Amino acid sequence: MKTLLSLFLGMWVVIDLNQTIFAEKIQVEKGTTKTATAVAVAKSFVGTPYVAHTLERSPENLVCNLREFDCYTFVESVLAITHARHHQKSYMQFQNQLVQMRYRNGIIDGYGSRLHYFLEWKIQGEAKGLFDDVTEELGGTKIQPSINFMTSHRAAYAGLAEEKDFQTTQEVEAKLSSKSWHYLPKKEVEGIESKLQDGDIIGITSGIEGLDFNHEGFVVKRNGRAYLLHASLEAKKVILATETLSDYLQRVKKHSGIVVLRIK
Numbered sequence: 001m002k003t004l005l006s007l008f009l010g011m012w013v014v015i016d017l018n019q020t021i022f023a024e025k026i027q028v029e030k031g032t033t034k035t036a037t038a039v040a041v042a043k044s045f046v047g048t049p050y051v052a053h054t055l056e057r058s059p060e061n062l063v064c065n066l067r068e069f070d071c072y073t074f075v076e077s078v079l080a081i082t083h084a085r086h087h088q089k090s091y092m093q094f095q096n097q098l099v100q101m102r103y104r105n106g107i108i109d110g111y112g113s114r115l116h117y118f119l120e121w122k123i124q125g126e127a128k129g130l131f132d133d134v135t136e137e138l139g140g141t142k143i144q145p146s147i148n149f150m151t152s153h154r155a156a157y158a159g160l161a162e163e164k165d166f167q168t169t170q171e172v173e174a175k176l177s178s179k180s181w182h183y184l185p186k187k188e189v190e191g192i193e194s195k196l197q198d199g200d201i202i203g204i205t206s207g208i209e210g211l212d213f214n215h216e217g218f219v220v221k222r223n224g225r226a227y228l229l230h231a232s233l234e235a236k237k238v239i240l241a242t243e244t245l246s247d248y249l250q251r252v253k254k255h256s257g258i259v260v261l262r263i264k
Helices: 002-025 034-044 071-085 091-102 118-127 163-177 190-195 245-251
Strands: 131-133 141-143 181-185 201-206 213-222 225-232 237-244 255-263
Touching (some): 034 071, 034 225, 071 091, 071 225, 190 245, 213 255, 225 245, 245 255
Antiparallel strands (some): 225 237
16 A cells, blocks of 8 residues: 555656646747747756657556657657647647647557657658658758658557457558658758758658658757757757757768658
8 A cells, every 4th residue: 555655646746747837838939930939848858758669558658758858759749838838838748749649530549559660750740730841951861761760660559459450550550651752861950951951851761671760859040050959868858968969960870861751
């Protein structure tokens, strides 16, 4: 009984802390656009620890964690706070927006209902009017890669143990593999930096077989150059990079290029 009470109280403290952080971030100065607000919110999280796998819960349920991020949850949380800042400014609004972004059609139905692939997350976000993919107009190259990394590495994903979730993920991979889309090869990024804008979401494409994207973050412009504001595995925290986006891409061999999403 004492152990259960301690666990309950511990969970309550965590929930309360997330709400406290949300209450602070929702007071970040509202920009004239959602993009400006997103940049301000993202910068306010600099120094927040990088922690992987914070969404892994069984059974699957919504995780709202503003105390620590991976690259994916950082971008999602910033966008959800930005949405709330421009609408009802409530924690419930923030939670609802996370569900709408993180799960297929905004419905939580097991591990397979989460948008694990950035490509699917991008497609759904575009359909919901959250942002536009401007990669093609920036001169992007059309590609149609085969996507199957998760089901090809089933043992690495505990959530794929259930046959239902495995089959759902296979179906998603087949659908994504049938779609063509545009990316900018990393050797071309420096040449289009002048066209990137503060707050653009950068999805970093993968050179790993079967995988669509490796990483994501926000653009911050300084002296005409683009830098990545992101939850960094290397730095183990949220940082505004000191090397340009182009230099970063060239340094990391597994990164093949970028997709650019512009917040609406």
